[in-house]
Amino acid sequence: MSKVLELGYLGFNASNMDEWRKFATECIGLEVASDTTDDCLFLRMDNHHHRIAIHKSDEDDMSYMGWRVATEQDLNAMAQKFDDAGIEYRMASVEEIRERRVLGLIKLHDPSGIPTEIFWSPQVDVMKPFHPSRPMYGKFLTxxxxxxxxxxxxxxxxxxxxxxxxxxxxxxxxxxxxxxxxxxxxxxxxxxxxxxxxxxxxxxxxxxxxxxxxxxxxxxxxxxxxxxxxxxxxxxxxxxxxxxxxxxxxxxxxxxxxxxxxxxxxxxxxxxxxxxxxxxxxxxxxxxxxxxxxxxxx
Ligand SMILES: [Fe+2]
Structure with missing residues (x-):
């Protein structure tokens, strides 16, 4: 039976990218990923490519939640569950999959209209262990x-x-x-x-x-x-x-x-x-x- 294993990543729209970078690094200790751009701030809290993406926008809200399943088979089984329940969804395009740094992705909305994604296989950058932006005694619990x-x-x-x-x-x-x-x-x-x-x-x-x-x-x-x-x-x-x-x-x-x-x-x-x-x-x-x-x- 396919089920999600974790809340794997989150996306947010934000109107003040500079303020976000300062807050995320100086106040929280998150790491800014090296391929961050002016339009997308990728924030790391472990060795995953990113856990949080802040997208430049006129709005200020959560723009998507990413839920992880274990395998491609589980992703397809989840799609079957949506079919059986009459829930609308679509399989993401190759570009969308690449943007999230995963290998497969379903896009849908929760009952309140919040964009929801089911994915498998996140990119884990083992060559770049988490390095906090400010000194930390420990790490984030993930x-x-x-x-x-x-x-x-x-x-x-x-x-x-x-x-x-x-x-x-x-x-x-x-x-x-x-x-x-x-x-x-x-x-x-x-x-x-x-x-x-x-x-x-x-x-x-x-x-x-x-x-x-x-x-x-x-x-x-x-x-x-x-x-x-x-x-x-x-x-x-x-x-x-x-x-x-x-x-x-x-x-x-x-x-x-x-x-x-x-x-x-x-x-x-x-x-x-x-x-x-x-x-x-x-x-x-x-x-x-x-x-x-x-x-x-x-
Ligand atoms: Fe809470």
Whole structure:
């Protein structure tokens, strides 16, 4: 049964490429790939050619998500699943495949219209080990957990759950958060590998495709140094340092140059017996700067 193994790469449109390069390198520590151009900033966090591509644009949003399957056979089996489910898709052109540095690619949209790609065989540049743009004690945690996690817009939670379930993800509601307006937010978290969740959705009122991208360090010093860099550059912090209830990540949320959020974290460590849900976090995550869609009383 074909299923995706990881969130392998992400693409973003951005209107301020210079600001992005500075933020990605100085604040986060990502490496700029040598074949980056003025129109496309390829960012590395391990020995893959890139994990994040920032495309020059008038818009500022996530422009595609890339989900990896193991083999070409699995890619074709996934296409068959889309056929059986009546989901529209197309096989990418040779040019599109080359642009993503993969060997095969399906293009489609998730139920909210977010461009979604299924690929196999990413280009891994073993001759160029990851070299952070600023000194780091450790590295980014990828490997069997993919690049991190995203919280995305979902216009219809049930349809979105079914779509990602078809891709091979599992999960459920993990928080019930009472909102100041009397409503209750019930975000849904799903995974396809060792990471506690690789995608989440179910936050009402989102306009952009993405609320936040989480990248995880394997050394807490690097999280602290990033936090200092964000503070020193007067970048908005939406949620202060704190620890989530579900993945036990120690994180903070800051504004990217595109005004969606980067969640930087360390130390995910929780595998419950079965699904649980929570009504708040362990500590911290106080709301500091409102207006980024994470004004949630965690
Ligand atoms: Fe998150």
């Amino acid at each position: 490997g069997s957990q993919g690049l991190g996690h995203v919280l995305v817009r979902a216009d219809d939670n049930e349809a979105t759950y079914k779509f990602y379930e078809l891709l091979g993800l599992t999960g459920s509601v993990e928080y019930r958060i009472a909102l100041p307006n009397g409503a209750v937010a019930q975000p849904i978290f799903m995974t396809c590998n060792d990471r506690q969740h690789v995608i989440a959705f179910g936050i009402p009122g989102m306009e952009k495709n993405i609320n936040h991208l989480m990248l995880e360090y394997d050394n807490i010093y690097d999280l602290g140094i990033s936090h200092d860099a964000v503070r020193n550059n007067n970048i908005d912090v939406a949620l202060q340092l704190g620890m989530h209830a579900n993945d036990k990540l120690y994180t903070f949320y800051c504004a990217s140059p595109s005004k969606w959020l980067l969640e930087l974290g360390f130390g995910e460590d929780y595998k419950p017996l079965a699904q649980e849900h929570y009504v708040g976090d362990i500590f911290g995550h106080g709301i500091e700067k409102k207006g980024y869609g994470m004004d949630l009383p965690l």
